[in-house]
Amino acid sequence: MYQTPKIFSQQKNSIQYKIIHIFRRHARSVAPLLTLTVLIVFFSFASEGGRFFSGRNFVNIFQQAATLAIMSTGVTFVLLTGEIDLSIASMAMFSGVLASYLLVNHGVPGTIAFISAFVVATFLGFINGLVTTRFRLPSFMTTLAMMQIASGLAIYLTKGRPFFEVPAIAHTLGTERWGSIPIIIIAALVILIIGHIVLTYTRFGRYIYMVGGNREAAEFSGVSSINVRMLALTIGGSMAGLAGLINTGRIGSAHAGGFEDMMLNSISAVVLGGTSLFGGEGGIPNTIIGLLIFGVLNNGLNMINLDIYLKTVVTGLILLIALIINVYSLKIGTESQETEE
């Protein structure tokens, strides 16, 4: 016969039980949140004259993280289904270049150029999904090839020379402010919120989590994992495209380069926040924490007395430590579940 797990016989109201319970349910978010807090506290004290901990600097941090946030929203969808997308940075770069190319070389109106480039990036994401699911290629390989194709196309369009004109709408999104808040931050927040709503409150979002959690069981439940994964990779492409377009607006030019870091940063931010690389666990709140860790780290390291040439090394080391803490807290989380049974 069945056994009632002990957790139901325990005193539900004891503080100890509550703390354990909260930790268990949010084991995935506890460690990243802790890392973030430690970093903020550290930089607040270590920065020269405490200039890290100021409203203006936080706006700075958000602004720097905004492009990454839009891209990472797409990456969150992709990772949750258990796939990966290595081509995001290239697709971002390509869409930015394409919009300027249409604008400059063919006189296409800015808004139409912007929308066309966004559609093309979405289509590239769709190709990623199509090849991965229909031809059963690991997304690692599909998107590795797409990485080459998209950046190759960007190089072809620029012929090595940057475009110094970008669509007006990109410029507006990337540089202007709404009141005192940069629009780019608002755009990033809107995208993150929409992403969160889709993942948490819609049928498609549920499918993403379930397919990522157990692809075979999804198939055995009549849910086509193919469609879900294809759509996730398509969203990955479209978000990358949008991020690339807004970024050209922010820097005022489009060229075939300078995006190399974005892919790794974006995937690390999502994973750092606690979303599983194997799918099924995590979400936008995790991604936001991961982005903030990244933003705080980048910004904070500039404000302490550190050899600028060591910055990358230190960043890498801190990320490594944070990931190790993530893994351990997850292990403790599952162990506390087991001991309670």
Added chain:
Amino acid sequence: MNEAYLLELINVSKNFGGVSALRNVDFQLKNGEIHGLIGENGAGKSTLIKIISGVHTDYEGVIKLKGEIIRFHSPANARERGIGTVYQELSIIGALSVAENLFLGKQLLNKFGLVDWGKMFEDTENYLEMLGIHVDVRRPAGSYSIGIQQMIEVARIIFGGAEIIILDEPTSALSGPEAERLFEFMKRLKDQNKTLIFISHFLEDVLRISDRISVMRNGNKVYTGLASETDKNFLVQQMLGVEASHLLSNQRKSNKASISFGEKVLEVENLKKRREFENINFSVRRGEILGIYGFMGAGKTALANCLFGLKKPDQGNLKMYNKIINIRSTKDAVRYGIAYVPDNRRQSLFYGKEVFKNITLTYLHQIMNFFLKKKGEINITNELIKQVGVTPANPFLDVSHLSGGNQQKVVLAKWLVKMPKLLILNEPTRGMDVGAKNEVLQVVNNLKNQGVAIILMSSEPEIILDHSDRILVMAKGKIRKELINQDITKEELMHWA
């Protein structure tokens, strides 16, 4: 005792924490014989084999090898003394060449300390040739069929010095011709003075290939005799125990066959899947439970997969309500009202996710719009877990925290969000205790009474006999016999398998 025996077990017993798995077993193996070992699941065959091959070391009693009293302290120790076992899961490494597999862990080296490929290939070729296995030794072992791989594994064990080879259910994963080839191979080994223990569910095979046969029942060895002096009926009786079988036939007097069923829900015509099954014809009606009985490897799972759109049959038609249907995916199957409870719960449950998410997923597109309404999901879940009796009845519990029986009830519940027209159950009670078993089967019987057509696949005769209206016996990919479940005994059922 008689020194002519190669291996002798005297009064061997084995307990697992107070439960006795073997009781005072005497077992003798003659040099150069093929010895068939049969018995129901749980009769003690595996335990006996594991003692002989050094897996279980804490047993009572004495083992003599060539007259010398021994006690193996590990499987490696037993191998050194010439006892090799081939389990159902082969240990061949598919990516390595046949030769590398044979020489695994002891590659030949040349004078520079590098692997001497030429000599390894040559030796392997000669050696396999001698055993009558004709393969390209340079090709990856995984590129050969399971049957060949099995022979390579046996060859490897003999190459490692084995005199006694234990074959555990070697034919259950093989097609007919492959099994024939294995038997040829076994005879050849016997001619080369190797001794074999052959464990199998297929009594005909055991009768044909063995010199002597031993029967296990409830941890006892109940019979040993020459294969030429016995027959299938006698062996089945020995396996089940005479008293027990009388009891069974008296018990089953229910008059299930006289109940008339509704319209035909599913009709299967001439279905074929290469290497899995062929010539499958049957139909199942509203409110009927069609039992499909067969051992592992009979083709039941492959058949279920084809009915549920997981695999494509090569030939044949499926009809629902007299109309031909084309099922290309599991999604199609769900749309036609087909539900499937697979033999492995991992294929059906999302461990780490809440019970309600597991239950509502299948019909989410029918019960929810674009946006989910959590309250609605919880209400549906609460109702269903009450209906099937999941305890604890908490829709938010991680499904992996439930016991096996309750997990299976969740699997059933996920198909009841919308009442299915056809429910396929594959080994629905495997590994469950009696209480959970009955509860699950109670749910199934309720569905039958509500007019669902049910296909119940199992390798447990009791389940099939107790719950089916009609029985198909499947063996080696074919339907051997159709039986109306009226006064059928376990013996009859097993006779056809």
